[in-house]
Amino acid sequence: xxxxxxxxxxxSALRHNHAVARRHAGGARIWSVVKAxxxxxxxxxxxxxxxxxxxxxxxxxxxxxxxLREAGLRQPILMLEGFYSADELPLFARHRLTPTLHSLAQxxxxxxxxxxxxxxxxxxxxTGMNRLGLNEDELPAALARLANSKRVEAVTLxxxxxxxxxxxxxxxxxxxxxxxGRTAEHRLPLSVCNSAALLGHPGCGGDWVRPGIxxxxxxxxxERQGAAALGLRAAMTLASEVIAxxxxxxxxxxxxxxxxxxxxxxxIGVVACGYADGYPRSAPTGxxxxxxxxxxxxxxxxxxxxxxxxxxxxxxxxxxAKVLLWGGDAATGLSADExxxxxxxxxxxxxxxxxxxxxxxxx
Ligand SMILES: *Cc1c(COP(=O)(O)O)cnc(C)c1O
Numbered sequence: 001x002x003x004x005x006x007x008x009x010x011x012s013a014l015r016h017n018h019a020v021a022r023r024h025a026g027g028a029r030i031w032s033v034v035k036a037x038x039x040x041x042x043x044x045x046x047x048x049x050x051x052x053x054x055x056x057x058x059x060x061x062x063x064x065x066x067x068l069r070e071a072g073l074r075q076p077i078l079m080l081e082g083f084y085s086a087d088e089l090p091l092f093a094r095h096r097l098t099p100t101l102h103s104l105a106q107x108x109x110x111x112x113x114x115x116x117x118x119x120x121x122x123x124x125x126x127t128g129m130n131r132l133g134l135n136e137d138e139l140p141a142a143l144a145r146l147a148n149s150k151r152v153e154a155v156t157l158x159x160x161x162x163x164x165x166x167x168x169x170x171x172x173x174x175x176x177x178x179x180x181g182r183t184a185e186h187r188l189p190l191s192v193c194n195s196a197a198l199l200g201h202p203g204c205g206g207d208w209v210r211p212g213i214x215x216x217x218x219x220x221x222x223e224r225q226g227a228a229a230l231g232l233r234a235a236m237t238l239a240s241e242v243i244a245x246x247x248x249x250x251x252x253x254x255x256x257x258x259x260x261x262x263x264x265x266x267x268i269g270v271v272a273c274g275y276a277d278g279y280p281r282s283a284p285t286g287x288x289x290x291x292x293x294x295x296x297x298x299x300x301x302x303x304x305x306x307x308x309x310x311x312x313x314x315x316x317x318x319x320x321a322k323v324l325l326w327g328g329d330a331a332t333g334l335s336a337d338e339x340x341x342x343x344x345x346x347x348x349x350x351x352x353x354x355x356x357x358x359x360x361x362x363x
Pocket of ligand 1: 080196210211213214220
């Protein structure tokens with residue numbers, strides 16, 4: 001007997017969502033963003049699912065990139081934060097990894113390497129996010145240094161949108177980018193779009209796009225448009241079972257802190273899923289769940305290994321009843337976006353938090 005919680009990953013949903021990205025990309029090539037263990041879906045599993053269609057993979061973790069190469073994946077690999085120390089450059093060279101260079105110090109460390117490699121690079125520009133990237137006044141020096149270096153095979157300019165899903169949109173950053181581009185001597189290829197820009201700003205342009213969350217079947221702007229309306233399919237389904245059923249009388253309180261109080265006689269179920277599985281502890285009473293295919297709600301505080309659900313209107317639900325925490329298909333499932341919204345977070349965080357102790361099965 002094993003604990004009944006499972007995360008099921010659907011490779012056909014990943015491929016479907018990649019095809020949706022392809023339709024929106026307008027001929028641009030696609031970096032499939034697989035950082036953070038492919039948003040919790042399993043790096044190699046996702047890379048293998050997309051191997052036949054992916055133009056390239058983008059991630060943060062050098063160890064992950066090596067895993068992809070050792071598994072035989074041959075596509076270009078973009079390292080979204082580049083390298084943290086020049087000591088990593090031999091691995092970049094051995095595995096042909098494309099670094100993002102986001103500071104003059106990185107540009108210098110790369111160009112002055114005495115190793116005999118040549119690699120393509122991404123030069124990241126700060127157009128208003130104010131996290132990583134060169135400012136306008138640093139760009140001429142960076143381009144000059146790259147142009148004079150034997151280490152550089154090709155340069156692509158990259159930027160990241162701060163508010164592609166929000167009020168400020170992307171036009172202001174695109175203007176900053178083209179202003180910076182004008183100071184650049186050559187017309188260099190561009191990579192600008194994340195999922196929100198790709199889905200929300202048709203024709204936002206560039207030579208390579210960088211969708212992440214949409215590949216996993218969640219919406220980058222769930223309050224505006226849900227995943228199903230965007231034609232996306234959930235790649236992860238988190239499910240468990242009821243492991244105990246009990247009756248409450250009016251006035252009984254549930255769980256740590258007794259945060260939920262029954263106002264009438266109730267039937268509740270205890271589900272084998274808690275925050276140590278990755279379910280958000282911030283999910284309050286009323287967060288949607290499905291039991292036996294019927295919509296219900298959580299009750300009280302999520303604890304480390306368990307949460308409680310309302311079975312009052314589900315007389316058929318007994319120990320062993322199937323519980324869907326998120327995922328499944330659009331018509332009969334429960335979207336991670338909806339669960340995330342109830343818990344005051346976003347689907348990205350739910351997926352990435354999936355705990356190592358949860359067995360993962362592939363559909
Ligand atoms: C994570 C990331 C993306 C993907 O963003 P989504 O919102 O998941 O589509 C794209 N570009 C960069 C630089 C990133 O770090």
